[in-house]
Amino acid sequence: xxxxxxxxxxxxxxxxxxxxxxxxxxxxxxxxxxxxxxxxxxxxxxxxxxxxxxxxxxxxxxxxxxxxxxxxxxxxxxxxxxxxxxxxxxxxxxxxxxxxxxxxxxxxxxxxxxxxxxxxxxxxxxxxxxxxxxxxxxxxxxxxxxxxxxxxxxxxxxxxxxxxxxxxxxxxxxxxxxxxxxxxxxxxxxxxxxxxxxxxxxxxxxxxxxxxxxxxxxxxxxxxxxxxxxxxxxxxxxxxxxxxxxxxxxxxxxxxxxxxxxxxxxxxxxxxxxxxxxxxxxxxxxxxxxxxxxxxxxxxxxxxxxxxxxxxxxxxxxxxxxxxxxxxxxxxxxxxxxxxxxxxxxxxxxxxxxxxxxxxxxxxxxxxxxxxxxxxxxxxxxxxxxxxxxxxxxxxxxxxxxxxxxxxxxxxxxx
Numbered sequence: 424x425x426x427x428x429x430x431x432x433x434x435x436x437x438x439x440x441x442x443x444x445x446x447x448x449x450x451x452x453x454x455x456x457x458x459x460x461x462x463x464x465x466x467x468x469x470x471x472x473x474x475x476x477x478x479x480x481x482x483x484x485x486x487x488x489x490x491x492x493x494x495x496x497x498x499x500x501x502x503x504x505x506x507x508x509x510x511x512x513x514x515x516x517x518x519x520x521x522x523x524x525x526x527x528x529x530x531x532x533x534x535x536x537x538x539x540x541x542x543x544x545x546x547x548x549x550x551x552x553x554x555x556x557x558x559x560x561x562x563x564x565x566x567x568x569x570x571x572x573x574x575x576x577x578x579x580x581x582x583x584x585x586x587x588x589x590x591x592x593x594x595x596x597x598x599x600x601x602x603x604x605x606x607x608x609x610x611x612x613x614x615x616x617x618x619x620x621x622x623x624x625x626x627x628x629x630x631x632x633x634x635x636x637x638x639x640x641x642x643x644x645x646x647x648x649x650x651x652x653x654x655x656x657x658x659x660x661x662x663x664x665x666x667x668x669x670x671x672x673x674x675x676x677x678x679x680x681x682x683x684x685x686x687x688x689x690x691x692x693x694x695x696x697x698x699x700x701x702x703x704x705x706x707x708x709x710x711x712x713x714x715x716x717x718x719x720x721x722x723x724x725x726x727x728x729x730x731x732x733x734x735x736x737x738x739x740x741x742x743x744x745x746x747x748x749x750x751x752x753x754x755x756x757x758x759x760x761x762x763x764x765x766x767x768x769x770x771x772x773x774x775x776x777x778x779x780x781x782x783x784x785x786x787x788x789x790x791x792x793x794x795x796x797x798x799x800x801x802x803x804x805x806x807x808x809x810x811x812x813x814x815x816x817x818x819x820x821x822x823x824x825x826x827x828x829x830x831x832x833x834x835x836x837x838x
Contacts, residue, residue, distance in 0.1 A: 438612030439562055439588045440674060442531070442544040442569055443595035446523060446576075447583040449540035450480035453519050454509055456581050463507035465492040469747075470496040472508055476747035480512045484605060512705055513745070524581045528814075535677045538602050538702075543592060543677050562588075566609050569820040573607060589615065593669035595765045596628045610713070620647030627666055631696055697731070698739075699723045700790035706745040706782035713783055717773065718789040721766045728760035733793040739763050741787030742771040750783075758794050765790075768775070 448577025450468040453830065455461045470476020478494045485503040499506075506796055520539045527534045533545035546568070550561035553568050561831035569586050576584050588609040595610075597619065602608040610618045619627070624646055625635045643649045646666060653663035653821045707713055717740075728735060739753035752770040752775060769788060 435441060439590050439591065439594075439609055440546040440549075441595045441677075442545065442565075442568075442588050442593070442646075443537075443548060443599040444542045444584055444586045445603070446520075446525065446540040447481055447585055447603060448482055449520075449582070450511065450516060451482045452582050453516055456519075457515075461507060464592055465500055465503055466509065467496075467503065467506050467513055468509050471501075472496060472500045474747075481506075492727060493799045519582065523576055523582060525585070526576050526579055527572065529574070533677060543595070545674075545677050547674060562609065562611055566607065566692065571599065572609050573605070588667065590674055591615075591669055591672050592675055593628050593666075594618070597626055602628065610762055616647070616650060618648070619666075619670055620645065622646050624649055624734075627669065629665070629669075632660075637695070646795055659764075663766060675684055696793065697724050697727050697785055697790055698793040699727075699737070700741065700785060700787035702785045703783070705783050708782040710777065713786065714770070714773070716786050717788065720786060721769055724788050724790050725760050725765055726788055728793070732760035732761045733795055734766075735790035736792035736794060737790070738768045738772075739787075739789040739791065740776060741785070741789065742776055742784035744778070744781055745782040745784050747784070748776075750776055753789075753791075760790075765787070802820075825836045 430469065431795050449559055451466045453459075454468060456464065463484075464482070464781040465488075466482040467478055467485055469479040469482070474496065476496050478490060478492050478496060478499050478690060480492055481490045481499070485499070485506050489502045490499045490506075493612065496508075500508075516539060520536075524534060524542065527542055527544060531544040531546055531549065532546075535543045535545075535550050537543055546565045549568070550564045554564050555567075556562075558564050558567070565588060573584050573586055576582055578667050583605040585599050585602040585605060586607045587595045587600070587602050588607070589595040589598050590610075590612045594615050598610050622645060623635075624643060625631050625632070630638070634741055638644075638649065640658075643652065643659070649659075649663050649666055650670075651663075652659045654660055656664065701716050701720060703716075707716075735756065736758050737753050737755055739751060743749045743750065752772045756768050757765060759765065765788075
């Protein structure tokens, strides 16, 4: 009787099954496919020289000169006067991102879009599916598959990509940065702290420029130095605990098609401000779509304010239009962290700022003039509806932020 060989033995469970795949210089790479004469040349995609605006994307040739995404175009021209400057063509790039996602879905059952050029993939359970007899463990299996996937994107779509692998989203994200350009970097379970120790604090997803500045003032420049503060009292210890959890935490549920990194908010911290922004894949001209996005941002900053234990006395609206003209308006409010009060103020600001027929590229909501709540001096009016914040936060604390949403936001997300 002939013996039919069975499947290869199941490798040990992969300890780093989360992949962050980032398309290298995505807008520039697409422009080079459409115009091969740009290959090897210094290229900047964004506003034209002499115009107000910023760099949307830039090639590695100009990055070596100090040009960065988000930099004012006038500063980029000073650093790279001989670069090729191209306008941002928003309708062009989306189909290329969708082609990349189709390749990813051939290799991994769980793919989540974080932005037009960044994706998270969950390879848990794929080790046996892809295993080869010579591979020693699940990590080796997944690294090979990710390399093949990256090569398939290059061959089928023509776009370079970098990939990072880790046991958490934060580690995978940082590993993808180390993999650039066009490489794959894996951080095995147990190696996270050694990998992150020398990285600047800004490399941790969720630590922005304001938090970096505050950490620098406290004498903390690297993630290793921040981790050493774990157990310290106050905001510094809480920040260290947040980073430690992001490095050592359990394998996450990737959730919706967007990143879900925690912002650096520490309880009782009434310094600075709170803000969230959203950049659209394609410019939005419809008022109802802008309002839906703004309401979600209001919901987020209100939740963050309650998490920190502060109320805001000023709320600001930020609008960046398709031509990169940016408008900021603010409104004083009674000290609050209630979604309804904040949304009423933001909607009033939007009424005053709305410029038709300009399409919107970016939206932002900021809370400032933060105060810690004092003792309640008066009772609410009997007819006033109770604020929903505490009930929302209790559900989120148990089941996650997206477990409950404002009804209007949820309906618009499903539409």
